[in-house]
Amino acid sequence: MVRLPSPRLVVTTDSLVEGHDFLRHVTTARWIGHKAAVQNLADVAAMGARPLALVVAISAPADTPAAVFEELTIGLTARAEADGASIVGGDLGRADQLMVTVTAMGTLPEEQRAITRSGALPGDVLAIGAPRLGRSAAGLALVLGRRALLKTADSGRPTLMLSGIQDPSAAEHVRWHDAPDPDLSLGWTGGRAAHAMMDLSDGLVRDGGRLARASGVTIDLDRGALASDVAQLAGLAAELGADPWEWVLHGGEEHAMLATFATEELPPGFRAIGRVLPPAPQGPGVLLGGVPIEGEGFDHFA
Structure with missing residues (x-):
C-alpha cells in the first residue's frame, strides 16, 4: 500500500x-539498477513532481546468479532512496535476456500545476540542470568502440579497463553512461x-525539437554556452x-532537467544554454547560433 500525500499522481514506466x-561486459548489475531507477525518476521530476514509489519487474535467464538480483536491487533501492522514493513491489520472471522494467510514481501538491513540454514562451531562456553535457555519449562511444571492458579483480570487485585510451576522464564517461547521476531534485x-x-x-x-514543437516555438542553442562542454570532451x-x-x-541518456524560464527567474542549479524564439517560417525547431542543425539525435528504434 502507498499512502499518497496528494491526490495528484504522476506515473511513468520504462524498460x-x-x-x-x-x-553486460561493460556494466554491472548495480549500475543497471541505478540507471533503471534514474530514467524513470527523471520522468517524474520533469513534471515538477516529487518521486514517491517504484514498482519493479525483472526478467532474466534461468541460470542468472542470485548475486545479480541482489546487486540490481541495491542499485535500484539506493538511487530511489536518494530522491525520497522506495520500492513497494514488483515481479520476477524468466526471459532469454535480462530486462528491468520500472514503474515510477510521484505526487504534486494540489495547488501546483504539472510542468509539461508545451509551455515555453518566446523570450524564455533555455536551461539545463547539469554542469556538463555529452558525458554519456562519450561513454557510449568507448563502449561501442570496444575500448572499455569490465573485468573482475582478485577481490571479486569489477574493474573498468580501458584499451589504448590516454584521456584521464574516459572511465568517468563510461561510468556516467552506465549509471548517470543527474540532480533530479531540480525538477521539484x-x-x-x-x-x-x-x-x-x-x-x-x-x-x-520535441519541446519546441509542443510549445510552437523555435529554440536557438547558444554555441558559446556549450563551448565548455565541447572543450572538456575534445581530448x-x-x-x-x-x-x-x-x-x-x-548524445542521449543524460536525464538532466531541460527547461525554459523567464529570463529573470533562472533558479540555482540550472545554466542557460539557449533562448526561445517565435517559430521560424519553416515551423518550430532547433537552431545553433541561428543556423539549422544537421542530425536528429538518439533514436530508440534506429
Whole structure:
C-alpha cells in the first residue's frame, strides 16, 4: 500500500533490455539498477513532481546468479532512496535476456500545476540542470568502440579497463553512461518555476525539437554556452576520431532537467544554454547560433 500525500499522481514506466540498452561486459548489475531507477525518476521530476514509489519487474535467464538480483536491487533501492522514493513491489520472471522494467510514481501538491513540454514562451531562456553535457555519449562511444571492458579483480570487485585510451576522464564517461547521476531534485525545486520542462534522454537537438514543437516555438542553442562542454570532451574525441559537438548536441541518456524560464527567474542549479524564439517560417525547431542543425539525435528504434 502507498499512502499518497496528494491526490495528484504522476506515473511513468520504462524498460532496460540487455543487448539494446546495456551490454553486460561493460556494466554491472548495480549500475543497471541505478540507471533503471534514474530514467524513470527523471520522468517524474520533469513534471515538477516529487518521486514517491517504484514498482519493479525483472526478467532474466534461468541460470542468472542470485548475486545479480541482489546487486540490481541495491542499485535500484539506493538511487530511489536518494530522491525520497522506495520500492513497494514488483515481479520476477524468466526471459532469454535480462530486462528491468520500472514503474515510477510521484505526487504534486494540489495547488501546483504539472510542468509539461508545451509551455515555453518566446523570450524564455533555455536551461539545463547539469554542469556538463555529452558525458554519456562519450561513454557510449568507448563502449561501442570496444575500448572499455569490465573485468573482475582478485577481490571479486569489477574493474573498468580501458584499451589504448590516454584521456584521464574516459572511465568517468563510461561510468556516467552506465549509471548517470543527474540532480533530479531540480525538477521539484527550482523547476517549479519552469514554463516547460522535460528530461534530456535523447539529446539536445531531438528533445529540444520535441519541446519546441509542443510549445510552437523555435529554440536557438547558444554555441558559446556549450563551448565548455565541447572543450572538456575534445581530448577524448580526438583519440576516437569523433566530433565532440556530436556528443554534446546529439548524445542521449543524460536525464538532466531541460527547461525554459523567464529570463529573470533562472533558479540555482540550472545554466542557460539557449533562448526561445517565435517559430521560424519553416515551423518550430532547433537552431545553433541561428543556423539549422544537421542530425536528429538518439533514436530508440534506429
